[in-house]
Amino acid sequence: MVNFLGKSSSRLPEAVYILNSGSVVGTKEGEGPLGVLFDKVSKDDMFGCKTWEDAECSLQKEALEMALAKCHMSTGEIRYLFAGDLLGQSMASSFGLASFEIPHFGLYGACSTCGEALALGAMTIAGGYADRVACVTSSHFASAEKEFRFPLNYGNQRPLSATWTVTGSGAFLLGNEKARMAYLEKEESVTDKSNRQARAKITGFTVGTMVDYGLRDSMNMGACMAPAAARTIAGHLQDFGVGPEHYDKIITGDLGLVGKEILLDLLWKQGIDISMNHTDCGIEIFDGKTQDTHSGGSGCGCCAVTLSAYILKQLEEKAWKRVLFVPTGALLSKTSFNEGKTVPGIAHGIVLESL
Numbered sequence: 001m002v003n004f005l006g007k008s009s010s011r012l013p014e015a016v017y018i019l020n021s022g023s024v025v026g027t028k029e030g031e032g033p034l035g036v037l038f039d040k041v042s043k044d045d046m047f048g049c050k051t052w053e054d055a056e057c058s059l060q061k062e063a064l065e066m067a068l069a070k071c072h073m074s075t076g077e078i079r080y081l082f083a084g085d086l087l088g089q090s091m092a093s094s095f096g097l098a099s100f101e102i103p104h105f106g107l108y109g110a111c112s113t114c115g116e117a118l119a120l121g122a123m124t125i126a127g128g129y130a131d132r133v134a135c136v137t138s139s140h141f142a143s144a145e146k147e148f149r150f151p152l153n154y155g156n157q158r159p160l161s162a163t164w165t166v167t168g169s170g171a172f173l174l175g176n177e178k179a180r181m182a183y184l185e186k187e188e189s190v191t192d193k194s195n196r197q198a199r200a201k202i203t204g205f206t207v208g209t210m211v212d213y214g215l216r217d218s219m220n221m222g223a224c225m226a227p228a229a230a231r232t233i234a235g236h237l238q239d240f241g242v243g244p245e246h247y248d249k250i251i252t253g254d255l256g257l258v259g260k261e262i263l264l265d266l267l268w269k270q271g272i273d274i275s276m277n278h279t280d281c282g283i284e285i286f287d288g289k290t291q292d293t294h295s296g297g298s299g300c301g302c303c304a305v306t307l308s309a310y311i312l313k314q315l316e317e318k319a320w321k322r323v324l325f326v327p328t329g330a331l332l333s334k335t336s337f338n339e340g341k342t343v344p345g346i347a348h349g350i351v352l353e354s355l
Helices: 052-070 088-100 113-126 141-148 177-190 221-240 256-268 300-316 334-338
Strands: 003-005 009-025 080-084 104-107 132-139 168-175 200-206 249-252 278-280 322-326 328-330 345-347 349-353
Touching: 009 052, 009 113, 009 177, 009 221, 009 300, 009 349, 052 088, 052 132, 052 141, 052 168, 080 088, 080 113, 088 104, 088 132, 104 113, 113 132, 113 168, 113 200, 113 300, 113 322, 113 349, 132 141, 132 300, 141 334, 168 177, 168 300, 200 221, 200 300, 221 256, 221 322, 221 328, 221 345, 221 349, 249 256, 249 300, 256 278, 300 322, 300 349
Parallel strands: 080 104, 080 132, 249 278, 249 322
Antiparallel strands: 003 009, 009 168, 009 200, 132 168, 200 349, 322 349, 328 345
8 A cells, every 4th residue: 555644745655667758858958058968959949840839749749759769668558648738728748649549647737747747657557557657748938938928029028037938848658567677678679778777766756735925927937836846845854754865856847046045945944954955957957157048947848858868867877866856837827817816836746766
């Protein structure tokens, strides 16, 4: 049975493995400090498509195809697909992944969707309802600006608190021990497995709650999401009975520079200091000195591609042994913003460990 911890956490009775993953990004992301780590960097942010929305569909399709190819796995071996994005009615996931014909759970947690997908996928496998699942998320700068803010040709100025929506998609294949052993056998039959057992394992998670501090500034997503990240991290540490030092890194999704400072301050007031081992995917993915992204990166694709290309690599190489991965999301829509609603935040915590 799964071990329930506190109000919203669980420790998995058996590890769920991230067998492999795929990451596809746009030109700006490829020019950043993680550029050489991504599986594919496109030279065309339209990805050969006629619309920005079709381009994002193509992102998800390519990322999942890449992950499947790395595992020498067919779509028929995937029991369920957990996927989501930022567009209306999750159209990037619906149109981008329909051709795979995998039973599909459509998700929406804004930029926290990667964490939501990994938690639900891990629960499904741990509960015995699947041996392999896929988790896919994406975002695209142009489609997100069009959806939530202004058309690109409007040429509006962005405040320094604003983040830059990442053009990218990350796909992850999760499996149980049986699936991991089958993957090893395939690796051995194809080529030297190079000691590849899986990229990392998921051993627990904390599901976030919606937190609303009454903020209405859609151009300051970091401030809107930081309170939710603080609540999830504090709740996770309490539920698991550990301190921040238990983790080599505590990595939030896309708070950016502004949100990071708010997060550290909120936790400091609770007697929790994560300043020595905290980083943020939105800060890691862009170079703040040479790229005009202001506060950093954001979007569903931000933490997904950073996890696939950077975080899992550190766990594989044993540079880090244990990471608390905390994707963050701002829960707004065009309708809620235009009606003057506040912007609640949410964050989910995923415990990742090296093998």
